[in-house]
Amino acid sequence: MASIDTGGGDSGHKKGPGVKKAKKLSTRVDMTPMVDLGFLLITFFIFTATMSSPTTMDLNMPKESDKKEDETKVKQSGALTIMLGKDNNVFYYEGELGASGENFKSSSFKDIREVIINKKKSVIAAYKGSPDCEQKAREKGKKDPKAECADQDFVVVIKPTPDATYKNTVDILDEMTINNVKRFAMVKISQTEQDLINVSQGGK
Amino acid sequence: MPHVKMARKSTDTDMTPFVDIAFLILSFFIMATKFKPPEPVPVTTPNSVSSDILKEENAMLITIDKDSKVYVSISAKKDQEKLTTIIEGINTTRNLGLSQAQIQNFKKTLIIGVPFNSLKGLLDIPADRQGTYTQPGIPVLDTLNNELIWWVGEAKKAFAGEKLLYLIKGDNNSKYPTFEAVINALRKNEEFKYNLVTSQEGAPEGTELFFERLKN
Numbered sequence: 001m002a003s004i005d006t007g008g009g010d011s012g013h014k015k016g017p018g019v020k021k022a023k024k025l026s027t028r029v030d031m032t033p034m035v036d037l038g039f040l041l042i043t044f045f046i047f048t049a050t051m052s053s054p055t056t057m058d059l060n061m062p063k064e065s066d067k068k069e070d071e072t073k074v075k076q077s078g079a080l081t082i083m084l085g086k087d088n089n090v091f092y093y094e095g096e097l098g099a100s101g102e103n104f105k106s107s108s109f110k111d112i113r114e115v116i117i118n119k120k121k122s123v124i125a126a127y128k129g130s131p132d133c134e135q136k137a138r139e140k141g142k143k144d145p146k147a148e149c150a151d152q153d154f155v156v157v158i159k160p161t162p163d164a165t166y167k168n169t170v171d172i173l174d175e176m177t178i179n180n181v182k183r184f185a186m187v188k189i190s191q192t193e194q195d196l197i198n199v200s201q202g203g204k
Numbered sequence: 205m206p207h208v209k210m211a212r213k214s215t216d217t218d219m220t221p222f223v224d225i226a227f228l229i230l231s232f233f234i235m236a237t238k239f240k241p242p243e244p245v246p247v248t249t250p251n252s253v254s255s256d257i258l259k260e261e262n263a264m265l266i267t268i269d270k271d272s273k274v275y276v277s278i279s280a281k282k283d284q285e286k287l288t289t290i291i292e293g294i295n296t297t298r299n300l301g302l303s304q305a306q307i308q309n310f311k312k313t314l315i316i317g318v319p320f321n322s323l324k325g326l327l328d329i330p331a332d333r334q335g336t337y338t339q340p341g342i343p344v345l346d347t348l349n350n351e352l353i354w355w356v357g358e359a360k361k362a363f364a365g366e367k368l369l370y371l372i373k374g375d376n377n378s379k380y381p382t383f384e385a386v387i388n389a390l391r392k393n394e395e396f397k398y399n400l401v402t403s404q405e406g407a408p409e410g411t412e413l414f415f416e417r418l419k420n
Contacts, residue, residue, distance in 0.1 A: 035222050038226030039226055048237060054249065055401075055404045056258050057399065059400055061396045062396065160384075163379070166250065166374035166377075167377070170402060178253055178407060178411045178413045180416070
């Protein structure tokens with residue numbers, strides 16, 4: 001008990017003989033059990049609380065088309081292909097895949113951000129100016145048309161293998177948002193790339 | 205020898221402010237708590253930096269669980285009759301021969317994860333006891349017989365002229381081909397905009413997104 005009876009404080013006061021002393025009851029209530037109960041309930045609510053409501057991520061896919069001319073042309077110099085393997089492995093290459101796969105590199109989810117940022121920087125550095133695009137940006141009232149257009153050639157192609165998980169896919173899409181990549185596409189993996197991934201994953 | 209008299213101090217602490225604080229925090233948590241609706245299929249969603257809060261609207265929720273099984277649940281905000289339209293559409297196009305009672309039961313069914321040939325069996329079970337029935341998942345991986353295409357098609361028809369969100373709620377460990385098959389089923393129905401259900405996380409420091417959010 002937190003409350004210890006200290007004698008009421010007036011025990012020294014003497015009354016005459018025969019005068020019965022009325023027992024003074026303390027008006028103090030012991031609050032300890034109440035505190036216990038309060039904190040017990042708090043703990044319960046903290047555990048059950050779902051503070052973070054689910055969020056959504058928008059995903060837009062292009063229309064399926066068989067026509068070749070509908071396909072978006074990708075400049076090889078600005079392309080970065082990222083492949084998702086099993087066990088959270090990430091592979092990538094810049095531009096076109098070399099005949100013997102010499103520019104095929106292995107990475108991880110931790111390091112891929114660096115790769116994306118570097119590639120984006122180099123694409124922006126190589127930007128020579130595109131009057132068409134800058135004109136359009138100006139018409140839209142953009143403050144800095146050059147900055148709007150500098151990364152127009154930068155395209156990330158995402159190719160998840162059948163071994164990749166849904167989490168990997170969302171993570172890499174997230175990476176696009178994080179690094180402000182405006183153009184990216186999800187494409188089916190080709191056999192050559194799958195073979196290269198199998199070789200490098202088998203070696204581990 | 206004179207005794208040094210120690211002043212007797214009470215060991216009693218006044219607990220009242222303590223109680224006040226405790227109950228203040230308690231009431232905050234009671235207010236802030238929104239109890240989770242019972243989840244028919246447990247799914248751990250991946251984290252993303254996306255900060256758009258999931259809106260409660262007409263939605264077709266496609267769930268992919270950790271074993272890459274696909275489930276469908278449709279929630280109509282206002283008009284529950286839409287659900288009847290959907291199941292009747294499925295019934296006619298796929299020649300299932302569902303009874304009126306089974307159609308009525310569909311409205312109460314939380315989640316569908318069976319191929320069309322077992323749908324009758326699922327709808328025979330009363331909605332409150334379906335939780336114990338292990339559903340095998342809607343077959344999607346076979347490109348020729350992707351049954352999700354029919355579900356999406358019927359839902360699209362029933363909600364024609366209204367906004368219908370396509371929510372995809374995938375488990376961290378579900379495999380990519382299933383996700384791809386789900387996307388393909390939606391694309392076959394000329395639907396190209398989806399919402400992936402995720403949990404929120406902050407933008408990593410030092411990235412473009414981080415600085416952009418800092419500005420706002």
